[in-house]
Amino acid sequence: MKKKPLILAVDTSCDDTSAAVVRGNTILSNIIASQTELHKPYGGVFPTVAKQAHKENIAPTIKTALKRASIALKNEINFKNKTNLTINNIDALAVTIGPGLAPALEVGLNHMKNLAIKTGKPLIAINHIEGHALSALAQRSARASKILKQPEQLIKANKNNIKYPVLSIVVSGGHTQFILFDKIGKYKIVGESIDDAAGECLDKIGRMLNLGYPAGSTMEKFARSGNPKTVTFPLPMTTTKSCNMSFSGLKTFARNYIEDTYGKTSPNKQQIYDFCASAQYGVFRHIMYKLSKVLDKYPVEEIWLGGGVAANIKLRQIIRKTIKEFEKNREEKNQRFVSKNLNKNNSKTVTQNSKIIFRTPFTNKLCMDNAAMIGLVAGYKFGHGEFVKNLDNLERIPRWKINT
Amino acid sequence: MDMVIINVKNTSADEVINKTIKVLSSGGLIIFPTETTYGAGVDATNPKAVKKLLTYKSRREGRPLSIAVSNKNMASKYVFINDQANSLFKQFLPGPVTVVCKVLRNVLKKETQELTKMSGATKTITLAPGVTSEFGTLGIRIPNYKLILDLVAQYRKPITATSANASGKKRPYSVDDILENLSEKQKALINLVLDAGELPHNEPSTVIDTTLSTPVTLRGGLNGKNDTTVSSIISSSKTETKEIAGRLLLKNWNEVSKNGVIFALNGNLGTGKTIFTKGIAEFLNIDETIKSPTYSYIEEYDFKRHQTTGKLFHLDMWKVEDKNMFDRLEIESLIGKNNIVVIEWFDQITRFISSKFGNTKIVKVLITQKENKRILKFNNNE
Numbered sequence: 010m011k012k013k014p015l016i017l018a019v020d021t022s023c024d025d026t027s028a029a030v031v032r033g034n035t036i037l038s039n040i041i042a043s044q045t046e047l048h049k050p051y052g053g054v055f056p057t058v059a060k061q062a063h064k065e066n067i068a069p070t071i072k073t074a075l076k077r078a079s080i081a082l083k084n085e086i087n088f089k090n091k092t093n094l095t096i097n098n099i100d101a102l103a104v105t106i107g108p109g110l111a112p113a114l115e116v117g118l119n120h121m122k123n124l125a126i127k128t129g130k131p132l133i134a135i136n137h138i139e140g141h142a143l144s145a146l147a148q149r150s151a152r153a154s155k156i157l158k159q160p161e162q163l164i165k166a167n168k169n170n171i172k173y174p175v176l177s178i179v180v181s182g183g184h185t186q187f188i189l190f191d192k193i194g195k196y197k198i199v200g201e202s203i204d205d206a207a208g209e210c211l212d213k214i215g216r217m218l219n220l221g222y223p224a225g226s227t228m229e230k231f232a233r234s235g236n237p238k239t240v241t242f243p244l245p246m247t248t249t250k251s252c253n254m255s256f257s258g259l260k261t262f263a264r265n266y267i268e269d270t271y272g273k274t275s276p277n278k279q280q281i282y283d284f285c286a287s288a289q290y291g292v293f294r295h296i297m298y299k300l301s302k303v304l305d306k307y308p309v310e311e312i313w314l315g316g317g318v319a320a321n322i323k324l325r326q327i328i329r330k331t332i333k334e335f336e337k338n339r340e341e342k343n344q345r346f347v348s349k350n351l352n353k354n355n356s357k358t359v360t361q362n363s364k365i366i367f368r369t370p371f372t373n374k375l376c377m378d379n380a381a382m383i384g385l386v387a388g389y390k391f392g393h394g395e396f397v398k399n400l401d402n403l404e405r406i407p408r409w410k411i412n413t
Numbered sequence: 414m415d416m417v418i419i420n421v422k423n424t425s426a427d428e429v430i431n432k433t434i435k436v437l438s439s440g441g442l443i444i445f446p447t448e449t450t451y452g453a454g455v456d457a458t459n460p461k462a463v464k465k466l467l468t469y470k471s472r473r474e475g476r477p478l479s480i481a482v483s484n485k486n487m488a489s490k491y492v493f494i495n496d497q498a499n500s501l502f503k504q505f506l507p508g509p510v511t512v513v514c515k516v517l518r519n520v521l522k523k524e525t526q527e528l529t530k531m532s533g534a535t536k537t538i539t540l541a542p543g544v545t546s547e548f549g550t551l552g553i554r555i556p557n558y559k560l561i562l563d564l565v566a567q568y569r570k571p572i573t574a575t576s577a578n579a580s581g582k583k584r585p586y587s588v589d590d591i592l593e594n595l596s597e598k599q600k601a602l603i604n605l606v607l608d609a610g611e612l613p614h615n616e617p618s619t620v621i622d623t624t625l626s627t628p629v630t631l632r633g634g635l636n637g638k639n640d641t642t643v644s645s646i647i648s649s650s651k652t653e654t655k656e657i658a659g660r661l662l663l664k665n666w667n668e669v670s671k672n673g674v675i676f677a678l679n680g681n682l683g684t685g686k687t688i689f690t691k692g693i694a695e696f697l698n699i700d701e702t703i704k705s706p707t708y709s710y711i712e713e714y715d716f717k718r719h720q721t722t723g724k725l726f727h728l729d730m731w732k733v734e735d736k737n738m739f740d741r742l743e744i745e746s747l748i749g750k751n752n753i754v755v756i757e758w759f760d761q762i763t764r765f766i767s768s769k770f771g772n773t774k775i776v777k778v779l780i781t782q783k784e785n786k787r788i789l790k791f792n793n794n795e
Contacts, residue, residue, distance in 0.1 A: 056710060057741050110709050183708060204687055205705045213682055213707070219497050221513075221622040222732070230619050257705075261683035261782075275500045278508075407713070408701060 014100035014391045018384030019071065021117030022109025022137045023183070024059050025377065026066035030078030030094070031384030034148045038077035039374060039381035042066040056112050063116035074380070081150040096128055101396070103133040103387030105140070105380075107409030108183075114405040122400050131396040133387040134403060138411045140382035141315035142177035142188050142196070144375045145368035147385055172310035172366065176303060180296065180324065181316035182208035182225065185254055187303050188411060193389050196411045199307060200252030200299055207292050208318050210256035214263040214288045218281055228285045229321055235279070235286030240266060242291025244298055252299045252306070259291055293324055297331045304335045304365075311366040320376040325369060332365050418588070418606040421446070421560060430564050433605060437568060441604035442466060444577050444591060445564075447481075447556040449509050449615045451585040454481070454572040456541075463541035466573055469602045478544050479511050479552025481574035483566035488553045491520050491540060491571065498623040507557040509615060511574075513622040514553060516545045544573065550624050560607070576617060587611045627731050628761070645790040651688050654780075657789055658692025662753070665776060670721060672773040673752040677759035680780030685787055686757045689778065690727050693755055697725055706757075707731055710742060716753075723751030730761040739765040748773050 013033035020027045029039040044062045079094040104121035107114060125132040176199075177188040185202035205213070208225050215224020220231075245258045267284075270276075276284065303309070312332065318324055339362055370376055390396075397403050421429050436443055440462040443454045453469060455462035457480045466478075482488045485502050492514035494502065501512050520540055545551045554574040556562065565572060578585045582594040588608050592600065648654045661676075668674045676693065678686045691703045697716035706712040712727040726747045733739050739762050747754050748770055756762070759777070779790045 055738070055741070111713070183704075201702070202704070203702055204691075205707075209705060209707060216627060217682060219500055219623075221497075222625055222627045224621075227619050227621055230616065257683065257685070257687065261685075264681065264683045265782075275504065278504050281504060 014388060015098060016101050016103050016133075016384045016387045016391065017071070017074070017096065017099045018103040018135070018380040018387055019067065019117045019121055020105040020137065020140070020378060020380040020383045021063045021067065021113050022105045022107070023113060023378050024062075025379075026063050026070050026117075027378065027380035028067070028071040028074035029380035029384050030074050030099070031381055031388060033388050034146050034385055035150055036147050036375075036381045036385075037081040037150050038074045039379050040070050040074045040077065041374065041377060041379055042070045056110060059110060060112040060116055063113055067116060067120050085151045096124070096130075099130060101131045101133055101387065101391050102128075103135050103383050105137045105383050106134045106403065107136060107406035109137055109405075109407060111405060111407040114407060118403065118405050122403065125397075125400060132400065132403075133390045133395060134397050135383045135386050135390070136409050136411050137378070137383070138179055138184060138186065138188075139196070139386050141179045141181065141184075142313065142411065143193065143386055144315040144370045144382040145177075145313035146171075147370060147375050147381060149371060172363070174307065174309055175311045175313060176307070176309045177313045177315060178296075178300070178328070179316040180207050180314070180318040182206055182212065182223070182318075184316060185256075185296070186411075187252060187300070189303075189307055189309070194393070198410065198412050199303055200254065202254045202256060204255050204257040205260065207254075207256060207296060210260055210292055211289060213260055215285070217264055217267050218284060219275070220281075225318075228289060229323075231282050231285040232289045232323065233286075235282030235284070237286040237290035239283035240287035242287060242294070245295055247298070252303050254295060254299050256292065256295070259288070259295065262291075263288055289323060293327050297327055300328070300331055301335060309365060310363065311368065313368045315370060315376065315382075317376055317378075319369060320373040329367060332367060336362075336364060416600065416603045416606060418608050421607050421609050426560060426563065429560065429607060430567055433564055433607065434568050436605045437462075437572065440465070442469060442602050443572075444588065444603060444606040445561055446607060446609035446612055447558045447561060447574075449556075449617050450612065451577040451588070451591060452481070452556075452574050453577040454574065456568075457544050457571045457573050458539060458541055460541040463543050463573065465602055466575070467543055469599055470575060471579060471599075477546030477551065478573045478575050479554050480540075480544065480571035481554045481556055481561060481565055482571045483562050484555065487565075487571065488514075488555075490517075492516055492551055492553060495623060501621060501623065502555075507555040507562065509557070509618040511552040511554045511618045511620045513550050513620060513624060515624050516540070516549050516551050540571075548624075550622070552620060554618060584617065586614055625732065625734065628758075643790050643792060645788055648787045648789060649785065651685065654685055654688050654787055654789070655692030655695055658689045659696035661776060661778070661791065662693055662696050665774060668774045669723070669753060670751060672771065673723075673749050673754065675748065675770060675773055675775045676753070676755040677775050677777045678755065678757045678780065679760045679778070681782070684780045684782050686780060689780065689789075690755045690757070693753065694725060697753070699725060703727060705729065711747070721751055723753065726752065726754045728754065728756045730756060730758040733761050736765045745769045745771075
């Protein structure tokens with residue numbers, strides 16, 4: 010078996026500085042230096058603050074990533090080299106060049122460019138969304154699996170048996186996309202949000218309920234104590250054939266409902282819980298309506314989930330339910346087809362559809378903006394020799410689309 | 414002083430409270446039950462005690478603490494309770510919600526004095542250094558747990574309300590959960606444990622920050638001094654709103670090649686400011702999807718229409734609350750020949766602008782909603 014390359018990856022696309030060491034799909038380390046506290050007074054990411062913090066964090070974050078990966082490697086049974094992992098043992102460098110905040114991307118890009126020049130290691134430029142799209146493939150290191158007593162077979166089964174076409178659903182505070190592909194590296198966006206991202210929509214609805222900003226995580230917590238059927242949110246974009254999504258209408262609906270129903274008096278605790286549950290359900294129902302449409306339109310063998318909202322348990326549940334319903338309908342359709350053709354004495358057989366496989370990242374850390382997913386993608390590009398040819402010409406692409 | 418464990422289930426509340434108050438007054442560290450997890454508490458006004466707590470928690474990386482008070486009245490001695498915080502107090506407290514508020518100026522001031530003096534327990538009721546965040550904010554908690562509410566009410570001073578586990582360790586629902594994961598050094602810092610057995614496994618409290626000035630509704634309107642006449646158009650669909658935006662830009666097209674144009678958009682959350690910007694982008698033949706710039710503040714797009722090539726900047730000022738923040742965005746550097754700058758929530762920054770935008774024409778647009786229709790008002794002062 011060919012030896013998998015060791016890759017040092019960096020992501021500075023938004024507010025977290027992240028560095029990771031990855032070997033193939035195996036995550037040896039994944040360090041995230043969060044700036045959340047710094048950005049708190051701004052309720053989002055403040056461009057100049059982000060840039061400064063990335064500059065301060067990047068070198069120590071890389072150092073920690075190498076150190077943790079060293080420990081992970083030493084714990085592997087067949088790893089003979091007992092010396093520490095340094096930059097010299099790394100086969101290639103990887104860095105996110107888009108999409109993201111321009112000033113933030115710049116810090117990671119410049120740092121890795123310099124590192125590539127200094128060490129002579131090849132550099133691989135990665136699309137951040139591709140990282141989220143493939144994050145479900147990530148594997149624990151042998152040490153982590155040992156600690157968690159995860160059965161070997163499970164790891165193996167996950168590893169090489171990808172059945173294409175795959176549909177990746179990326180849902181985060183900045184993106185909501187359906188990405189379809191027959192092979193890693195060549196993607197088609199079959200649907201995406203045309204305005205706010207799903208996460209942003211929930212953040213703003215939470216703001217209308219006085220839950221601060223961004224309120225997405227508070228919404229998720231409160232939704233657990235509420236009844237999602239209390240307020241029926243509209244289902245947007247049902248008259249168009251496209252699989253695109255739009256969340257601004259849900260935002261408007263929420264505002265009107267809050268004004269009309271609660272007016273000058275504020276809602277009580279249970280009403281807030283119920284509204285949070287309903288809004289979250291409204292947002293997810295819209296994504297599921299479009300997901301069903303995608304499944305009707307395109308053959309799909311596997312569905313992968315990635316992005317910040319992928320950590321939401323309710324979203325995972327509702328996707329599983331949607332897949333089940335789709336499979337049930339497909340089965341019924343096939344049955345009808347069979348019986349119809351039997352009557353005609355037609356011996357044509359119906360192709361047996363296999364069950365759709367649903368994969369999610371093994372840890373919530375992989376749902377966040379992180380460098381491990383960037384290193385994972387870089388592993389595939391390494392195999393194809395997709396290195397940056399001219400370091401001087403490499404520039405950030407703040408709105409880089411995965412299909413271009 | 415050795416660690417004392419009191420079983421609160423078979424001890425009278427009065428006795429528990431009396432003993433605890435003694436420990437707190439002498440700067441001791443207590444472990445106490447709440448409706449969520451066990452908490453680690455010290456007198457929040459005692460600098461030595463707070464220092465002890467910070468040593469106990471270790472590796473907190475500058476995260477602020479929160480304090481437990483017995484009611485809103487007590488909270489208002491330390492923090493400013495704005496409308497938003499007020500309704501949260503009413504809706505959720507006592508209960509598992511931490512409300513982050515701005516610390517009162519005099520409390521903050523005294524806190525810095527304490528920092529230089531470090532004179533141990535003082536008579537004045539001020540918070541000890543390290544309790545509030547570096548941004549002058551503080552989390553307020555009113556636990557829905559009678560014993561603790563009574564304790565704080567009788568002690569008449571707030572106690573810190575951080576969870577009792579060492580940073581990064583298991584959530585503490587029982588005294589064993591805590592002790593198992595502590596070093597001997599940490600254990601030695603605990604003076605008193607109020608053991609209420611295994612607590613129901615409720616989630617830690619939800620933190621809601623009320624210190625950001627992100628508005629839901631607009632403060633002002635379209636009544637600037639220079640707006641001689643105001644026109645309004647009614648739009649009944651998104652497509653119409655986009656068309657109106659394009660027409661407004663066309664009307665000001667001559668300005669674009671001179672000094673550029675600024676579109677100053679105002680309108681409540683969800684009225685269609687981004688839809689309007691989409692109309693501008695369509696007029697400029699921009700293929701890319703225009704997405705809300707709320708998170709990133711500024712988005713940038715290249716355009717080419719006829720002979721003109723330039724840039725469209727899409728800004729969101731929703732979260733910009735002071736002049737310092739505004740200056741750091743350096744918006745004036747975006748303005749100029751062939752550039753179109755669309756600014757959502759312009760109202761938020763009018764007070765900071767002064768002469769920053771030079772001779773560039775500002776087209777002000779106010780979008781309001783009436784039933785399903787949108788009313789677009791704009792200044793018409795040519």
